[in-house]
Amino acid sequence: MKYISVAEMAKRWNMSERGVRNYCAKGKIPNAFITGKTWNIPENAVKPDRTNKKKISDSILLQRLKAEKSSKLSGGIYHKLQIELTYNSNHIEGSKLTHDQTRYIFETNTIGIANETINVDDIVETSNHFKCIDTIIDSANRTLTENYIKKLHMMLKTGTSDSRKDWFAVGDYKKLPNEVGGKNTVEPENVSKEIKKLLSDYNSKVNKNLEDIIDFHYRFERIHPFQDGNGRVGRLIMFKECLKYNIVPFIIDDNLKLFYYRGLGEWENVKGYLMDTCLTAQDNFKKYLDYFKIEY
Numbered sequence: 635m636k637y638i639s640v641a642e643m644a645k646r647w648n649m650s651e652r653g654v655r656n657y658c659a660k661g662k663i664p665n666a667f668i669t670g671k672t673w674n675i676p677e678n679a680v681k682p683d684r685t686n687k688k689k690i691s692d693s694i695l696l697q698r699l700k701a702e703k704s705s706k707l708s709g710g711i712y713h714k715l716q717i718e719l720t721y722n723s724n725h726i727e728g729s730k731l732t733h734d735q736t737r738y739i740f741e742t743n744t745i746g747i748a749n750e751t752i753n754v755d756d757i758v759e760t761s762n763h764f765k766c767i768d769t770i771i772d773s774a775n776r777t778l779t780e781n782y783i784k785k786l787h788m789m790l791k792t793g794t795s796d797s798r799k800d801w802f803a804v805g806d807y808k809k810l811p812n813e814v815g816g817k818n819t820v821e822p823e824n825v826s827k828e829i830k831k832l833l834s835d836y837n838s839k840v841n842k843n844l845e846d847i848i849d850f851h852y853r854f855e856r857i858h859p860f861q862d863g864n865g866r867v868g869r870l871i872m873f874k875e876c877l878k879y880n881i882v883p884f885i886i887d888d889n890l891k892l893f894y895y896r897g898l899g900e901w902e903n904v905k906g907y908l909m910d911t912c913l914t915a916q917d918n919f920k921k922y923l924d925y926f927k928i929e930y
Contacts, residue, residue, distance in 0.1 A: 635665070637674035647681045649906025657682050694929050696877045699771045708741070711926045712771075716740050718922075719873065720763040722887045723866045726894075729756045736760055755794045762790050763866065770874035778833055778871065780826070786867050787860050796862060808861040815899055819858035828857050845905070847875045848912055852901045882923070882930050884915035 640658070644651045658666045658673045662682040666675045695711070702712035721736040730753060731739075739745050739760050745752070766789050776782060788805025796802045801809055807825040811818075820828050836842075836850045854868045869886065876883035886894045890911055897908025923930050 636677040638677050640673050640675065643675050643679070644904075644906065647906075648904060649681075650904060650910050653906045653910050693774075693877060693880045695883075695923065696771070696774055698926075698928055699877075703768060703771055711922060711928060713740075714922055714926075716764055716767055718887075719767060719869075719885050720760055722885050723869050724756070724760060724763060725888055726886065726891050727863075727865055729753075729759065731756045731760055740764055755796075758793045759790060762792060762794075765789050766866075766870050767873075770870055770877070774874050774877040776878075777837060778875070780829055780833065783829070783859075783867065783871065786870055787863055790863050790866060802861050807859050810861065812858055812861060814855060814858050814864070815895065817856075817899075819856060825857060825859045829854075829859055832857065842875065842879045842881075844876075844881055844912065844916075845909065847872055847879070847881070848908055849901075849905075850875070852898055852908070855898060882916050882920060884912055884919045886911070886915055887918070890915055 638646075640651050640654045644654045647654065654675070655673060657663050658668070658675065663675055663679050666673055666679065668674070698710070699712050699715065701707075702710045707713070717733070717737045717740055720740070721731070721733050724731065724736075735745055735752075739757065743761075745757060766786055769786065769789065773782070784805050784807075791797055791802075791804045794804075797804045803809055807829075808822050811821055813819060832850065832853050836846070839846055851868050851872050854871070855864060858864050860867065873883045873885075875881075893907070893911040893914075897911045900907045920930060
């Protein structure tokens with residue numbers, strides 16, 4: 635039997651070397667063995683399936699989120715989700731609010747400021763993001779549409795300084811060209827056509843898996859349909875779709891931000907970078923589920 639290296643197999647399977655090593659370490663590649671620090675992988679090895687779906691037909695997490703939201707329960711998974719997803723998603727986009735300030739706004743609808751200057755938009759968008767999370771919980775099982783995506787953007791950006799600019803379309807597609815990560819995005823006049831195509835391709839898949847959801851996110855961010863707020867809307871959609879398809883959701887936190895950006899930049903060449911980042915974030919979210927005793 636011939637054996638090849640982790641690097642060779644990573645290229646063959648279009649994933650990161652780290653992901654291949656994890657497969658080896660977890661015994662998911664039959665007959666792979668280690669010599670010193672080097673894994674030897676059978677040349678004819680088949681790429682293992684990644685299992686991310688819940689073992690049950692109904693989403694216990696979604697049921698719990700709806701129940702805790704309805705009862706206004708404090709200190710549960712709904713409370714945790716609101717603070718962690720809002721703080722981290724806004725922080726990735728440059729919000730200067732601290733984790734404690736984000737939590738205080740959610741818990742008291744007020745904010746304490748002592749000897750510091752805070753951007754009003756950070757406060758408004760934090761409050762708006764809480765409402766967006768409520769929306770994706772209430773409508774987790776809905777099919778993605780243009781109107782739904784625009785509604786999330788409208789909710790996120792209403793009342794901000796951007797909403798008072800003539801050229802900024804709140805709840806509608808961008809009017810001016812923009813870039814993301816130094817790369818060109820779809821021109822304003824072509825956004826609607828490209829979003830329609832993206833939704834058609836995505837919605838035609840019957841049983842979505844984690845990779846389908848991440849691929850949608852990548853394509854959405856490359857289109858960059860809105861003038862601002864694309865990242866946050868995109869991450870809200872990912873969370874919603876995970877809830878819909880009984881896949882453990884995840885939150886990209888500050889520690890994973892650079893890996894997340896790298897993964898988006900390399901998705902067309904090596905899907906493993908972004909997959910591994912999201913799987914790491916998923917493992918972190920599982921710790922919340924374990925703590926709150928929610929099956930997955």
